Amino acid sequence: MNDKIISIKDLDLSNKKVFIRCDFNVPQDEFLNITDDRRIRSVIPTLRYCLDNNCSVILASHLGRPKEINSKYSLEPVAKRLSRLLNKEVLMAKDVIGQDAKNKANNLKPTEILLLENLRFEKGETKNDEHLAKELASMVDVYINDAFGVCHRGHASVEAITHFFDIEHRAAGFLLLKEIEFSHNLIKHPARPFVAVVGGSKVSGKLQALTNLISKVDKLIIGGGMAFTFLKAKGVDIGNSLLEEDLIEEAKNILTRGKELGVKIYLPVDVGVALSCTQDAIMKYVPIQEIPSGWMGLDIGPASVRLFKEAFADAQTIWWNGPMGVFELDKFSKGSIKMSHYISETYATTVVGGGDTADVVARSGDTDEFTFISTGGGASLELIEGKELPGVKPLRIKVNE
Template sequence: MNHESVRYIDKSPFKGKKVLLRVDFNVTLNPNYTIADDARIKQAIPTIQFLLKHHNRLIIVSHLDRPPKRDPKYSLKVVVDHLKDYLPGYNIRLIDDFMTEKPETFTQQNEQEILVLENIRFYPEEKHDENGFSKKLAALADVFVNDAFGVSHRTDASVVGIPQHIPGYGGLLLKREIEMISKAIKKPRKPVVAIIGGAKISSKISLIDKLMTIADYVLIGGGLANTFLCAQGVNIGSSFCEYEKSENAHRLLFLAARRHTAIILPSDVVTSDSKDDENSGTVKKIDQITGKEAIYDIGPETQAVFGSIIAKAKTIIWNGPIGYTENPSFKRGTDF
């Protein structure tokens, strides 16, 4: 994303428009599907308030987790209920299915109404913009505002498809995130430490490749680390791993050595037979994992190593969680 080419809402303000606002309300949920951490909701509030102050009518689009199909456990209802606490005085409504909703809901929307479309990933068309899905979304509004930095690398219909049909802008959170990263990458203070987590190496290959050109250390955790460990021949039990991407992991390790960048992988981990059991979790060296166990966090030894490196850093770039943060038992690596 070219920072200079993005039109931001504070630099190109508009009034009285119907706005389709893409946010990232992919909040962490407790095992009982209540909100465990509302940080992502709070981060979106400044953009929402800015647009409302300029007398725009908002239709909010977001995802929650990666449900393979429509599933009430991943409904945005829990988010809508929470959002009402931050925006008192507004009638915030969840639209179960925007494609079957009566047209008057959208055509007669007033400034005091905020419409939130149900989890956009309930629609299989979202992934590959099938059947003119982005055009149907765009037809609901006059302009599109992207404030979801965390998914801006994706080619989903609600991210890249909509602005092909209506004018697109960047929100205040997107602007802040891009400015911070641009500053860190263009003029980093040494030593530079990159912390990369998350589940999949497939979505981080280009990021890691880029960061290795400026970073002195790249600390890797999350499910992402499993693929690197697999590539080194480590038995990771039943842990998530993109085995088909092992060659990519090999290549990144090779490039890191050539560029004199140290890639640091976990030396110990927290394992469990169940990702949802809050009372589980066993610390093990990476060469002690058995077949039924899965890795859900880094261990204390790895935390200490990561911590000592981070303590010396002048620039820190962090992308993605280090453990399975949906379970409090596996958040220690991310929270330390």
Template structure:
């Protein structure tokens, strides 16, 4: 891919500026979910093992260039120390004399956490001056924040232009997984795309129909595609103004040879609540007073058949209203099928997106997927075929 990883760098005695995404939920001053912290643990451990000194750069919330005490990274120190098993020093700035002094006094085997990069207006503006001040604190820049790689900020893009640069272990894993899924995948490739709205995933769908062999469309957006074929979807969530766009995507798929799989049967109900009275009907037989809330068993069987014949699966978005039973059935069944095929060595599975991760966890399938991305916007933009500034900056300039 042209970028370097930690194995390509001489880290001994070096100050390593590591851009991480530890934008984790905090309640009453305590971290309630340390998943993102644990995901960067391999990078930190490898830097320490190689004799490097990790200096963490991160954002937290949206302070919009101002110091907002409630968005300080200081409360994360105990969670970082617990995850990394080593002392973590905190500095109340990410550049300037205080940060320089903290770097100079960093003990061997310890970690330094610098304050929220977004406390400076120059961060989101990708200000060269701020990037230069950060660069003075390190010898090597390591980007381990794929989830922030779609932003051209001082700490994600500008800094990479000023120091020897490499990808951290999480960034490396993300890029290798995505390359295996879309760059040079084993075919046939199937993509499952769900969620509420076609409008939020237009570019994704447009890119996928050019790259995958089968595209399974589920969730609320499937209703828009059904409506585009003249099917009455009753009171279902549907973007009727997007039916023309849905028709364009279907036409494009015809020219590229991508086979689109839409629901052939659906689960409908008159109200959206747990245990609501429901029935399964043909996709073109939704009652006028009902709404489609999940794909039916015939659709699930067709999806399973497509997966059986595939080598690579990309998943973004649930197939139904998975948050509430019984409308989680299609998502759960398809997820378990994908997980079983992965475990059997028949399928490479890559998934990402907030609802996707939640749905796969709920189905008990996440652990068996080949790779699950913690990134939201960056994962989606990569799948859309866009160049991510933070990734592009990892590649040495000619």
């Protein structure tokens, strides 16, 4: 017995009303212009497949983390961008399960597309509320999940809603299938040497992934704010740099485990330090042994960049999750951008685990050079950790092979 994920291609969709859970949580500037529409573009294959089957389609997504209904979090700009990409009108509902959404959903004709307003305007979405899920489900015949970025969350439009559809009426879209297949193959059969590059600010968010990765990789490179907890574990004086005091022991365990397994672990050898994390702070590069007291490390230095580049020389697979510094400020973005260039120039299979790292790669202009860029940061981490995602579990069935 094996299990497989029900694919959109396994369903009979002709002339059906289809609900597609998308991930349109896209970055916007202060004028609410969309600055990166990759997540919108990635749902188009699933959407076109439904339109080709003469379906009427209802799309739903969240955007940001609104506390209350606020036009700043409206999906209006997404509807406009999608309509331009498809060269086809996209209707916009004024609410999620209110009168406007219901009326528009009822009157939706085949090959018409309706986008519901931000799912998180409904308090029940993040609470996995059955009532909200039932209301959403009542609008359509078929449920498709194509939002990998939220599959690690048990939310109403991701998990609870699947209870209202049998296995002939719920499935994964093309993007979701691609993401899951890719992550599984990456972890089960990576071409070696397999190098993991892990960054970002906190060890706590990636502890489980690090523990799981250490037994699967040949080399582990640790940068970003989380590196300081590891440096502290090795007895380095890290000044005012970010530290998770309670995780020093865990960091020691990972370093020891790496040694036992023969995994080469790389930590920064120099850092860019400043007195405060601001664009106008004075910054200088120092070896990690010489971080001045009261200063904090905010980026990896040039020697670390060169060291990490050497570690990629023979890599066949590189998985990268988490920036090397505070890349949002230009001053501290150099290490992350250099890493993006160097990883993209290798001949390895290069995989980016969504979120901030995908933003770094886009900012570096390297997007097209990577083998695969995941659309979900948290979800791709949890897959690497070996967890079953709540949004994917209901889409699996047992098959006799």
